[in-house]
Amino acid sequence: MGTIQIYDAKRNGVLTLDRIEKSDAEWKRLLTEQQYQITTRKGTEAPGSCPFDEVHKPGVFRCVRCHTDLFRSSTKFESGTGWPSFYEPISPLNVIEQPDASLGMVRTEVLCARCGSHLGHVFDDGPPPTGKRYCMNGFALEFVREAKL
Template identity: 45%
Template sequence: MEKLELSEAEWRERLSPVQYHVLREAGTERAFSGSLNLEKREGEFHCGGCGTLLFRSTDKYDSGSGWPSFTEPASPDVIAEYRDTSHGMIRIEVRCAKCDGHLGHVFPDGPGENGLRYCINSVSLDFQPD
């Protein structure tokens, strides 16, 4: 996948302050505060930083965690995984493979065939209904 590389000034111009904080500084929105947590329409979830298709509504479910949760990405190559040891925990951070934007984390407690739960910040996504 071709990488999108922008300067910090270009990212700040492209993103809202809260999007910048989450996507570029690995911030997190408060649980149950995101606009997409309860989204139930059919459609696609694209990266809020670069527009890459990341998740589909058919893989979204209500995990009760307070963040949009998915059982798998739209394609394996759209997500990059990194070991995250911040906040005294060991987790797997997920980022957009194209723009390196922070999306959230993946946990091994999901209901799908692979047993994964992609726990994603609403602000890092752009929902496009069918």
């Protein structure tokens, strides 16, 4: 267990929170089959299958498992991939980036820092100002409008 520092958009500050650790079986019970396959079994949704690809309203995309703030919609861009894409996370505190050599490719996996949920991958072919493309699974996210934060 232990604690972790997480940026919170509503308070616009860093909070110290408990890490969220659950067994595979617990996540399977709490999530839809699609959410479970992506976040817990590191699956990938079919491109274009998630409605979030079209969402550009002011707000924040959160982790569907633990509700940690992950990306602002102001950093979302049209990547043409069919997956929600962002040029930066809401805070480097809130995500973990680690090497992923699965499927015969060397990629960088992106996970929720608080619960370890698999979110997607980050690539170096994104737009300014960062040049990064955070290619996310929409089913790993939930969207909250700015007014409801």
